[in-house]
Amino acid sequence: MIKLNIWISKHQNKITAAIAILIALSLVSDYLIKLPIAATVFMIVASILGAIPIALHAFSALKNKVISIELLVTIAVIGAFIIGEYEESAVVTFLFLFGNYLEQKTLEKTRSSVKSLTKMAPTTAELVNDDGQTETVDVDDLDEGDHVLVKPGGQIPVDGKIINGTGYMNEASITGESTPAKKGIGDKVFAGSLTDNGTITVETTSVGEDTTFGKIIELVEEAQDSQSPAARFIDKFATYYTPAVLIIGILVWIFTQDFPLAITVLVLGCPGALVIGAPVSNVAGIGNGAKNGILMKGGNAVDSFAHVDTLVLDKTGTLTTGQMSVTDVDNFGEDKESMLGLLSAVEKTSDHPLGQAIVKYINDLGITKTPKLPELDTVKGQGLVGSMNDTQLLVGNERLMKANQVEITTAQRKAIDARMNDGDSVVLMAMDQKLRLVVGVNDQLRPDAKSGLQALKDAGLKRIVMLTGDNKVAAQRVADRLPIDEVHAELLPEDKVEFVKKFQKEGSTVAFVGDGINDSPSLATADIGVGMGTGTDVAIETADIILVKSSFKALAHAYVLAKKTTANTKENIIIAVGTVALLLLGLIVGVIHMGSGMFVHEISILVVIFNAMRLIKNKPAKLDSNQVLKPADQLR
Amino acid sequence: MAKAILQLGELTCPSCMTKIQKAVENQAGVSNVKVLFNAGKVRADFDESQTSAEELSNVIKDLGYEVLKVKVKEIA
Numbered sequence: 001m002i003k004l005n006i007w008i009s010k011h012q013n014k015i016t017a018a019i020a021i022l023i024a025l026s027l028v029s030d031y032l033i034k035l036p037i038a039a040t041v042f043m044i045v046a047s048i049l050g051a052i053p054i055a056l057h058a059f060s061a062l063k064n065k066v067i068s069i070e071l072l073v074t075i076a077v078i079g080a081f082i083i084g085e086y087e088e089s090a091v092v093t094f095l096f097l098f099g100n101y102l103e104q105k106t107l108e109k110t111r112s113s114v115k116s117l118t119k120m121a122p123t124t125a126e127l128v129n130d131d132g133q134t135e136t137v138d139v140d141d142l143d144e145g146d147h148v149l150v151k152p153g154g155q156i157p158v159d160g161k162i163i164n165g166t167g168y169m170n171e172a173s174i175t176g177e178s179t180p181a182k183k184g185i186g187d188k189v190f191a192g193s194l195t196d197n198g199t200i201t202v203e204t205t206s207v208g209e210d211t212t213f214g215k216i217i218e219l220v221e222e223a224q225d226s227q228s229p230a231a232r233f234i235d236k237f238a239t240y241y242t243p244a245v246l247i248i249g250i251l252v253w254i255f256t257q258d259f260p261l262a263i264t265v266l267v268l269g270c271p272g273a274l275v276i277g278a279p280v281s282n283v284a285g286i287g288n289g290a291k292n293g294i295l296m297k298g299g300n301a302v303d304s305f306a307h308v309d310t311l312v313l314d315k316t317g318t319l320t321t322g323q324m325s326v327t328d329v330d331n332f333g334e335d336k337e338s339m340l341g342l343l344s345a346v347e348k349t350s351d352h353p354l355g356q357a358i359v360k361y362i363n364d365l366g367i368t369k370t371p372k373l374p375e376l377d378t379v380k381g382q383g384l385v386g387s388m389n390d391t392q393l394l395v396g397n398e399r400l401m402k403a404n405q406v407e408i409t410t411a412q413r414k415a416i417d418a419r420m421n422d423g424d425s426v427v428l429m430a431m432d433q434k435l436r437l438v439v440g441v442n443d444q445l446r447p448d449a450k451s452g453l454q455a456l457k458d459a460g461l462k463r464i465v466m467l468t469g470d471n472k473v474a475a476q477r478v479a480d481r482l483p484i485d486e487v488h489a490e491l492l493p494e495d496k497v498e499f500v501k502k503f504q505k506e507g508s509t510v511a512f513v514g515d516g517i518n519d520s521p522s523l524a525t526a527d528i529g530v531g532m533g534t535g536t537d538v539a540i541e542t543a544d545i546i547l548v549k550s551s552f553k554a555l556a557h558a559y560v561l562a563k564k565t566t567a568n569t570k571e572n573i574i575i576a577v578g579t580v581a582l583l584l585l586g587l588i589v590g591v592i593h594m595g596s597g598m599f600v601h602e603i604s605i606l607v608v609i610f611n612a613m614r615l616i617k618n619k620p621a622k623l624d625s626n627q628v629l630k631p632a633d634q635l636r
Numbered sequence: 637m638a639k640a641i642l643q644l645g646e647l648t649c650p651s652c653m654t655k656i657q658k659a660v661e662n663q664a665g666v667s668n669v670k671v672l673f674n675a676g677k678v679r680a681d682f683d684e685s686q687t688s689a690e691e692l693s694n695v696i697k698d699l700g701y702e703v704l705k706v707k708v709k710e711i712a
Contacts, residue, residue: 009645009700060699064659104648118675140707209641221675239654283674 050093125157167198245269277572285565315468333436423474452552
């Protein structure tokens, strides 16, 4: 029985093809050869052949106390058979099976984005045995503590720590960052990432579904199945709907004594498009997101995000990258290029984040000629001191300058104050007690913050609010460059939660965007928490939506996608309900029969799937340069 | 207790999902059954003294679905 069952499901498509041929033969016999007996025989064989797989499904469901669509079809087909409508019964089984086949093919498409993600999961590993020999094993057979060898260009099969070797790791599948990161002994590596070069040995810390990559896949898989409220309603509805149709069919038979009508009701009552319409939109929408670095945790998240009208943002690490960069340089020396070359040489000796930002800035200007320097002394909390050709050299903050009696002119004072008013950290360079350079350094704004936020507003977002623990000047400075409506500064994490609650009380649906760790209370309180993903477990667990690539373009795409997915779900429900209504009308008027009813049904299922598939192709919107270049005040 | 993860062949009808869900749930010692329709996976916790992953896999095969891979994880 089990074997027969599986054999039939495996060969269902061949059976469907055989039925199609039989029906064709029957039609040929009937109309061309004029052999009605042969035609009838072909139809009978086709009906029986088609009814077997359907009836088996119906029976196995019934054994588990589930009344399935297959049961309705089976009863209808047997009924048609009894009254001698072999043509109808053959056509109905064929359409039902063929519909299944098409459903399967099209569903494969909607699932393709997640499939491609799963395919990236490692399957085998080079296990290093105690004697130093390696053998290829299935990743499932690995345990914590096992040592695995990864060759250049190879995929890292587990989460773990490097215990031997160094190499460049491409971790795009985990962090979305495509620039390879150099990693050596003691560094953590992630399953699913690739080594660009270098052979490494990794000590396993987690395997398979416990790895970060495994968790991402699991999350997406569960998200596609966790249903939106609409889908859940439909699902519940369907569990009562199918038995109800059966009862209605029986009632129709009892009261009208019209057996053909009763079995037609059974066929027409199949809830095909209704059941598949809402979930298929979600699968397509979430799949599209996953492909674009957006993890949406299920239909609920999609639905709520589509209704968001207020976006609340954290500043540091969210709107800004958390990385320092030079904002402005004022030169009071003679030759700016040689001054900067000297500054770069000094800062190269420092591993302070400000210093690194300055070196990068000067390198990017193309200034690579730097003088040789003598030993420099570090003055804690102030900067660096040294001397060169009897010239005293100071690089550091204002306190260092004061301590060394550097005179500051009115113009220089103005330059320093301007940087400080912008909320910058200021780095000064003096030679022989004369100030030569004033450099402002600040946290870098994400390059797509402005265009992304503007795209969100264009998509119908009403209000963007920035909350930050930073000082007011620095906060306002960031806000002025962006289409932000409200700024609240100098806040503690609990103050941020209060703001979110306040907006909710005012009747807004709030999305909170944060980096997931210190913002977790706000992420949890908001209607939708959006995590700027760094691929950490914390971010994955707290947020409803995770932006793997930490980009605002992705956020805007997610918002548009959520709206489109919700609209798509509604369209599908309307199509499905509309079909049933039309069929009933057709039945009453008398234009719809069993075969044609089934045909319309199958068409409606395909229509909802194709409608959902439009969501897969939806690409992140390109921003036109005009929009991006608009001055900030015009944007508000 | 242990957790079984069964990878099935492609699932295409939502009613298959209800069927599998109920059939697995009805086994003795099984709790927390989750059928992932799109991923074609079944996850279930079970009491090893009452049933086995092998048995759960047979239940699903009995319904007419292919079971491609069975994984078992010990849980506390």
